[in-house]
Amino acid sequence: MASEVLAKPQMRGLLARRLRIHMVGAFLVSLGVAALYKFGVAEPRKKAYADFYKNYSPEKDFEEMKKAGIFRSIK
């Protein structure tokens, strides 16, 4: 129907190209997700625990709770 000649499409290596693109993509996506989790979730959580226990005194904690009156066996 068309009077001008269309460019010949890519005939070979289609699967190989698809596999290469998706291998690279999968690798990058997994790496990215792992990095995001490490720096978004894991590191802040470790820091929160470290900060909490830096100046933690169980005795002081206990006295505060006793003063708040939550214990039944101790007034």
Added chain:
Amino acid sequence: MLATRVFSLVGKRAISTSVCVRAHGSVVKSEDYALPSYVDRRDYPLPDVAHVRHLSASQKALKEKEKASWSSLSMDEKVELYRIQFKESFAEMNRGSNEWKTVVGAAMFFIGFTAILIILEKRYVYGPLPHTFDKEWVAMQTKRMLDLKVNPVDGLASKWDYDKKEWKK
């Protein structure tokens, strides 16, 4: 507008095979279902049979001409031969449609209808909430949780400033 489109969408699938056969009559007989059939599929590029099974006289003549050298065929004859063999080209069979708009519209309509039902249910069917949902009770409950230091590292008590006696900014 949406309703008519939704009904046509549903109706396309719901029409029984016998009705379709009666409509097409001579083209597809119901006994043919066990014989190799023609399909337009991306993953099955060369179907088991040609699209046109009963050739007209001119088409038969063209098939004879096809047995000779192909360079003698005109462009229109080549296209005619293609259309004898195949119903839709790859471009035609892969064309997109606007069906997704109907689907999304119908889905949203029914979700909205369900929302109306739930509102009516809350208003006319359900009894009152328990007293433990009152603002005063929840305040007492939260104070007790803070006294117990619930989840002091990452959770509730970590968001409370115990020195200033207020929520952390």
